[in-house]
Amino acid sequence: MDDVLRSDATEQARAVREGRVSPRELVEAAIARIEAHDGELNAVIHRRFERALAELDAIPADAPFRGVPILLKDLGWPQAGEPYNAGSRTLDGVVVKEDGYGTARLRAAGFVVLGRTNTPEFGSTITTEPVAYGPTRNPYDPAYSAGGSSGGSAAAVAAGMVALATASDGGGSIRIPAALCGLVGLKPTRGRSSAGPAAGEGWSGFSCPGFVSRSVRDTAAALDLVSGYVPGDPYDAPRLPRPLAEEVGADPGRLRVGFVATHPRGDVPAVAELTEAVDVAAALLAALGHDVVPGCPEALGDPDFPPHFGAIVSNNLAAEIENIGVWRGKPVELEELEPRNAAMVGAGRGHGAAAHILATQWIDGFRRRMAAWWASGYDLLLMPSLGVAPFPLGWIPPDDLSTAFGRTAHAVAFTAPINATGQPSISLPLHRTAASLPVGVQLVAAAGREDLLVRVAAQIEAARPFEHSALR
Numbered sequence: 001m002d003d004v005l006r007s008d009a010t011e012q013a014r015a016v017r018e019g020r021v022s023p024r025e026l027v028e029a030a031i032a033r034i035e036a037h038d039g040e041l042n043a044v045i046h047r048r049f050e051r052a053l054a055e056l057d058a059i060p061a062d063a064p065f066r067g068v069p070i071l072l073k074d075l076g077w078p079q080a081g082e083p084y085n086a087g088s089r090t091l092d093g094v095v096v097k098e099d100g101y102g103t104a105r106l107r108a109a110g111f112v113v114l115g116r117t118n119t120p121e122f123g124s125t126i127t128t129e130p131v132a133y134g135p136t137r138n139p140y141d142p143a144y145s146a147g148g149s150s151g152g153s154a155a156a157v158a159a160g161m162v163a164l165a166t167a168s169d170g171g172g173s174i175r176i177p178a179a180l181c182g183l184v185g186l187k188p189t190r191g192r193s194s195a196g197p198a199a200g201e202g203w204s205g206f207s208c209p210g211f212v213s214r215s216v217r218d219t220a221a222a223l224d225l226v227s228g229y230v231p232g233d234p235y236d237a238p239r240l241p242r243p244l245a246e247e248v249g250a251d252p253g254r255l256r257v258g259f260v261a262t263h264p265r266g267d268v269p270a271v272a273e274l275t276e277a278v279d280v281a282a283a284l285l286a287a288l289g290h291d292v293v294p295g296c297p298e299a300l301g302d303p304d305f306p307p308h309f310g311a312i313v314s315n316n317l318a319a320e321i322e323n324i325g326v327w328r329g330k331p332v333e334l335e336e337l338e339p340r341n342a343a344m345v346g347a348g349r350g351h352g353a354a355a356h357i358l359a360t361q362w363i364d365g366f367r368r369r370m371a372a373w374w375a376s377g378y379d380l381l382l383m384p385s386l387g388v389a390p391f392p393l394g395w396i397p398p399d400d401l402s403t404a405f406g407r408t409a410h411a412v413a414f415t416a417p418i419n420a421t422g423q424p425s426i427s428l429p430l431h432r433t434a435a436s437l438p439v440g441v442q443l444v445a446a447a448g449r450e451d452l453l454v455r456v457a458a459q460i461e462a463a464r465p466f467e468h469s470a471l472r
Contacts, residue, residue, distance in 0.1 A: 001021070001025065001026075001029040004020075004026065005029055005030065005033060005160050005163075006160055007163065008163045008164075008213065008214050008215040008217065009065060009068050009163040009213070009218045009221070010215070010218055010221060012026060012065075012067075012068045012163055013064060013067075013068050013110075016066055016068070017066070022067070023056050023066055023067020023112070024053065024067070026067050026069065027052060027056065027112050027114070030069035030114060030161060031052075031069075031114065033159075033160060034047070034114065034115075034156075034161045037161060038156075040137060040142055041137045041142070041146075041155050041156075041159055042118060042133070042134055042135060042137060042152075043117055043118055043136050043146070043151075043152040043153070043159070044071060044115045044118070044152065044156060044161070045074060045085075045115075045116060045133045045152065046082065046083050046085075046115050048114065049114060049115070052069075056112065059112070060110070063108070064109050064110060065106075065109045065110040065111050066110035067110060067112060068111055068112065068163070068164075069112050069162050069163075070106060070111040070113055070114070070164055070165060071113070071114055071116065071117050071152075071153060071156050071161070071162050072103065072116050072165070073116070073117050073119055073149075073150055073153045073166045073167050074086060074087065074117060074118065074119050075087065075119045075122070075123045076100070076102075076166075076202070076207075077100055077102060077103050077116075077209065078096040078098070078099065078100045078198060079096055079099055079100075079103050079113060079116075080098050080099050081095065081096065083095060083096075083116070084116075085132065086121070086122050086123065087119045087120050087121040087122060087123070087128075087130040087132055087133065087149075088121045088122060088130070088132055088337070089131075089132045090324050090328070090332050090336050090337070091324060091327075091328075093328075094327065094328070098198075100197070100198060101194045101195075101196050101226075102166070102193055102195075102209050102226040103166075105225050105226050106166075106225060106226065109225050111164075114162065117136075117150075117155075117156055117165060118133050118134075118136045118151060118152030118155075119148065119149045119152060120148045120149050120151070121337065121338045121340075122317060122320065123149035123170060123173055123207075124313070124317060124340060124341055124344060125148055125340060125396055125404070125408055126145075126148045126149075126173075126176055126386070126396065126408055126411045126412065127145040127146075127147065127391075127393070127395070127396045128145070128147065128150075128151025128152055128155075128177075129145070129148075129394075129396070130338070131338055131398070136152045137155065137393065138158075138180060138181060138390075138437075139158045139159040139181065139470035140181070140437050140469075140470050141437060143392050144180070144390055144391065144437060145390075145391055145392065145393050145395065146177055146180060146181055147176040147178075147179070147181065147386075148173060148176065148177060149168070149173040149177075150167035150168065150173050150174055150177045150178075150185075150212060151177045152165075153166060153167045153177070153212050154167070154180070154183055154185075155177075155181060157181070157183055157212050157214060158181035158182055158183060158214075158468070158470045159470055159471070159472075160470075160472075163214060164212075164213045164218050165211065166210075167185065167209070168202070168207055168208065169207060169415075169419065170202055170206045170313070170419055171203075171206065171309070171415060171416040171419050172385075172386060172411070172412045172414075172416060172419070174186065174210045174211075174212060175187055175385045175415050175426075175427035175440065176412070176415060176427075177212060178212050178385070178427040179384075179385035179427045179429070179438065179440025180386075180390055180440070181212070181470070182438030182440075182468060182469075182470065183212045183427075184212070184213050184216055184218070184219050184426065184427070184428060184429070184466070185210070185211075185212050185385075185427040185440075186210055186219050186223065186424065186427075186450065186454075186457075187208060187418065187424060187425045187426070188208055188237070188424050188450060189208075189237040189238070189424045189447050189449075189450060190205055190208055190235050190422030190447075191208075191229070191233065191235030191236050191237040191422075192223070192227050192237040192424075193208070193209050193210075194226075194228070194230040195207075195209060195233075196232065196233060200232075200233065201234050203312065203313055203419075204312050204315075204316055204360060205235065206313070206416075206419040207419070210223065211223065215461070215466075216454060216457045216458045216461050217458070219426075220243075220244035220245045220247060220248055220454045221244070221245045223244055223450065224244050227244075237447075237448055238447065238448030239448075240448075240450065241451060242451075244450060247451045247454040247455045247458070248454060248455075249458055249462075250458075251455070251459075252452060252456045252459055254289055254291065255285075255290045255380055255452075255456065256290070256291045256293070256378050256379050256380075257282075257285055257290050257291065257292045257293070257378070257380045257381070257382055257443075258293060258294070258296055258373075258378050258380070258381050258382070259278055259281075259282045259292060259293070259294060259381070259382035259383065260278075260294070260295070260296040260300070260381075260382075260383050261274055261275040261277075261278035261279065261383065261384065263387060263413045263414065264300055264301030265300070265301045265302070265303055265305075265413065266301065267303070268410050271384075271387070271388060271389050273389045273390075273431070273433050273439050274388075276431060277430060277431035277439045277441050278382060278383065278441055280431050280441075281382055281428070281430050281431075281460075282382060284430070284460060284463065285382070285456075285460070287463075288459060288460070292382070295378075296381055296383065297369065297370045298373075299366055299369035299370045299417075300370070300417055302366065302369075305417060305420070306409055306416075308363055308366075309416050309417075309419075309420055311347075311348075311356070312359050313344070314344040314345070315348040315359075316348070317341060317345055317348055318345045318349045319348070321337070321345050339398060339399055339401060340398065340401060340404060340405075343401055366421070370417065370423075371421065371423075374445075374446040375446075379445070379446075379452065380443050380452070380456065381443070381444040382441060382442075382443055383414045383441070383444070384439075384440075385414065385427040385441055385442040386414065386415065387411050387412065387413040388407065388410055388411045390433060390437040390438070390439065395407065396408060414442065415442070418442075418444055422447055423444055423445065423446060423447050424444070424445050424447070424448075424449060424450045424453055425443065425444040425445070425453075426442060426453045426454075427440040427442045428440060428442070428443070428457055428460060428461075429466050430460070430464065430466075432467075443456065443457065
């Protein structure tokens with residue numbers, strides 16, 4: 001069973017179909033692994049093991065991922081009858097009434113949900129250390145952060161508890177934990193999959209659902225399952241020519257790739273480990289036959305981006321807190337929130353509607369300026385998955401907000417702009433620090449081109465198979 005658990009979800013599903021393992025054996029083995037390792041890592045905060053086992057007999061025999069265990073991030077991805085806390089005690093006692101569309105599609109495909117994973121309070125930072133549930137630790141070194149906000153999901157997958165877990169990304173929250181935990185993390189095009197029925201969009205369209213996994217083919221297959229416009233959704237991504245799973249192994253052709261390792265804004269310190277990671281990836285892409293040249297969109301270095309992005313996020317968080325007050329029948333006081341979120345909510349409440357619209361209009365112009373670079377003849381942009389080296393727990397201080405916000409701004413300098421543009425981006429585990437901690441690089445494609453990302457990511461994976469040494 002250890003060999004099966006170390007394999008990806010695609011192989012686990014094949015093992016079930018071929019009768020090499022039963023769904024019950026697979027789920028029980030995953031439960032045992034969670035119980036053995038999660039005491040150290042603190043990745044799974046809500047467990048539903050008995051309910052998961054009871055659901056096995058009802059899964060259709062022809063479900064493509066029959067019996068494959070999965071974990072859901074406890075932010076987004078609602079499941080009927082289960083708790084929902086988003087890393088905050090303000091939601092204690094909340095029980096979800098209906099599955100989200102993505103959750104329902106995963107369950108219909110045969111995935112068995114074992115529980116929900118840890119996330120920072122409301123997903124508003126780059127490390128998973130909520131006061132409500134405690135820190136999630138990185139399987140490669142428990143003194144280090146697993147990233148955020150999908151840190152619980154990333155730690156669980158890297159440690160082999162499950163092969164696939166759900167995630168979401170509003171400023172880097174799929175790509176950053178994937179980079180820190182040595183995983184594949186694809187942020188899809190805006191509108192590729194639905195956030196409904198409970199929500200239309202997250203963070204004014206910046207946030208989107210996705211996955212963390214150990215293989216490109218798992219990421220592709222999972223995104224296929226949850227993709228597709230649902231009537232009433234505020235966005236609809238361009239249609240893909242065929243399922244992403246069919247792009248794995250397809251020839252990407254000769255691509256023109258621009259790359260940047262030091263942020264062009266000038267206020268983000270250069271980091272040797274990140275430069276090394278980009279150099280490694282650029283050399284590999286060149287060896288695979290692609291045209292790799294220095295360069296990135298001019299707009300990426302605009303110093304006005306961070307305050308506009310931050311204002312929109314703060315405004316959305318303020319609105320979310322108002323909604324929570326309605327749900328629970330009692331307003332949320334700022335004192336109930338972690339200091340970071342209290343400050344953001346306070347800022348959001350003070351901005352006003354006109355300021356929000358002006359910030360949104362600025363982002364509209366930024367998106368067009370960024371898109372022009374791809375339209376000028378580039379296929380992909382290569383850059384770090386986060387702007388800082390792997391960092392220890394506590395590096396984002398909960399009470400020193402100036403330091404916390406400054407470090408977070410540096411960390412998301414390469415990811416947040418791609419949330420603002422709505423383009424797809426994939427983080428790949430291609431480098432390690434001297435201490436063997438994972439460092440990721442990301443590839444960014446034009447809007448709607450997840451197919452191109454999957455093709456080239458699979459080509460990279462085949463040429464240099466990803467290491468998953470946290471599996472033990």
